[in-house]
Amino acid sequence: MSKKYEGLAKGIVDKIGGIENIESMHHCQTRIRFKLHDDIKADQEALSQMEGVPKVFIKGGMLQVVIGMHVAEVYEEVEKIVGPKENQSENAERIHSEGKEKKKAFDVLADFVSSIFSPIVPALAGAGMVKALLALLVVFKLVQTTDQSYVIINMIGDATFAFLPMLLAFTTAQKLKTNPFLATVVAGIMCHATWGGLVAAKVPVNLFGIIPLFLVRYTGSVIPIVLVVLVQAPIERFLNRVVPKAIRLVIVPMVLFLIMGVLALSIIGPLGDYVGNIMTVIFTWLSINVSWAPPLFMGGLYSLLVIFGLHHGLAPLGTMQLAQMGYDAIFGPGVLVANIGQGTASLVVGLLSKDSKTKQIGTSAGITGLMGITEPALYGLNVPKKYPLIAGLVGGAFGGLFAGVTQTHRFATGSSGLPAAVMYIGDNTMRYFYQILIAIAITISVSAILTFVLFKRFEKDTELNAPAATELLQDV
Incomplete structure (x- = not known):
């Protein structure tokens, strides 16, 4: 090594x-x-x-x-x-x-949300890419939606979303320092095929004839299982304290499954479903009435959130919309063009600069930024010099505005760089893929032109030296 x-x-x-x-x-x-x-x-x-x-x-x-x-x-x-x-x-x-x-309440919430969603991003990204591949097969008429091949590949792509509550149960339990396997089993109760059959039958269900269990389907949901594990964690700790060690191994899981199974299907799950429905209404309203606003905001301001480490708390919004509605229009498109804007600005400065160190940082960090990781570009060049940061923000805002006005949708999660464009292939159409390519082109053009103009204005024949860069960074 x-x-x-x-x-x-x-x-x-x-x-x-x-x-x-x-x-x-x-x-x-x-x-x-x-x-x-x-x-x-x-x-x-x-x-x-x-x-x-x-x-x-x-x-x-x-x-x-x-x-x-x-x-x-x-x-x-x-x-x-x-x-x-x-x-x-x-x-x-x-x-x-x-x-x-x-910690501040926002920091605690952002840390919690980020901690439970971050570990499952690879699974969501992989599932989304399978769906994108399937959409390509349909667009190029290699499979029909009625074919068994379509059904099987679609099932492979849907599995992550169908059993998302079980994945979230595991990560939420880890964050709360409770048994993740017991939490996953409780999520399994909520996603069980038998319960799905009862929901589909639409016949009222009562436990012992006195406890009503609300007919809610939990596969693919987000909020219900998080609320369930939040309640389960203190109950599990209490049981571990009061149950003798000799019988704890079998008694605690049994009692926990019975208590949480009933609570999940009767009170907590339906409450979480109600909250999820409210979020769906909000997402739908945003997508129809002000579709331009979220991508414009994210495209123009997301990089500032990255600088101060505030961006992780927003990422789950896209994941939740993806789980609730099958696509993400409020987070992914704006973040993608924001990263492209900063990467482009850094790359242009690197190509124009006569200083060898600035050229090296600008080109390498710029390419990295175009691939979706902007911290090297931000901290190494754009923030110290300021004007590349501004150029990238403006370019990202223009690209985000186009993506929002055209209601561009993302069908998978993952790194938000040039390779992420394929995540916009879905819904058996190439429309959103072409739209995000145009948004990227707008971002690159605006960011590059503005960076070029500002470079000529601020750099002239001299390069910003290291002490000055450090001073500017501290000012920001």
């Missing part, structure tokens, strides 16, 4: 207060996120000045160290130094959290 990033990893650990100051850590696509015992011990200024660390900030109670596309390799070296830090006892976690400043 290469030790290329061993020095960087050691420097990061030293400057955040050492091994003893790290409570837990994990990484996403471009950042290592540390939960520290004492944030004050972390020298953020020294971290920001390290070669290979474009940006450092604290958000959502975590120190976020931006690395770039090679974050997994750096994280691996950090893990070698620190050792496993993910599993902490509840008591230790309670002790370490005492006296800490409480």
